Amino acid sequence: MMKDTYTYKIGNSLYVNLTNRCTNRCTFCVREGKTEYEGYSLWLKGEEPTAAQITAQIGDAQAYDEIVFCGFGEPTYRLEAMLEVCGYVHARGGRTRVNTNGHGNFINGKNIAPLLKDNLDTVNISLNAPSEEEYNAVCRPQITGAFGEVLAFARACKESGVNALFSVVDCIGNEAVSKCRKIAEEVGLPLRVREMIE
Ligand code: SF4
Numbered sequence: 001m002m003k004d005t006y007t008y009k010i011g012n013s014l015y016v017n018l019t020n021r022c023t024n025r026c027t028f029c030v031r032e033g034k035t036e037y038e039g040y041s042l043w044l045k046g047e048e049p050t051a052a053q054i055t056a057q058i059g060d061a062q063a064y065d066e067i068v069f070c071g072f073g074e075p076t077y078r079l080e081a082m083l084e085v086c087g088y089v090h091a092r093g094g095r096t097r098v099n100t101n102g103h104g105n106f107i108n109g110k111n112i113a114p115l116l117k118d119n120l121d122t123v124n125i126s127l128n129a130p131s132e133e134e135y136n137a138v139c140r141p142q143i144t145g146a147f148g149e150v151l152a153f154a155r156a157c158k159e160s161g162v163n164a165l166f167s168v169v170d171c172i173g174n175e176a177v178s179k180c181r182k183i184a185e186e187v188g189l190p191l192r193v194r195e196m197i198e
Contacts, residue, residue: 006049007057017071018078025140051084061094069098076104086119097122102150113160123164130179
């Protein structure tokens, strides 16, 4: 059996795969119908990795542009491990980013934005739709009020002074992207439009 992939390199960044768990089932998710991405087997078949297993694979954090918490699931399910790894990376002069679906406060049952503030250099929040109805169609959330969660989390990040931004995938269309831009402006965060990953 192939070993589980805890970290994988894309460009000059190292991606960290902490969990398969996610509160969404996005139609465009790289994991839909797949267990591999860019030649890596990302679906964790065994235990989720510990912070120590991750830091052992990172080694020299400065060798990378960023250490990115991403992977096949929602990283904030592993908040404690993620923060521990961030401490390791920062102690070695590296940079950290999380790509999140914005449900972290719901998942952890508390406002996690103050904890992210000094640990994550960038918090990239997937917005992906300009309304609850469209969000539900695209992201197929497994929790109720998911779209509201994303906006509330983004506002909490803004309030805590977290370096956060919204991202959307371009496949949602120009009109939806411009509506998302308005939402981002209202919250006071930048919006990044990214290409859909095939
Ligand atoms: S939030 Fe991310 S990991 Fe979860 S289903 Fe959507 S794209 Fe996949």
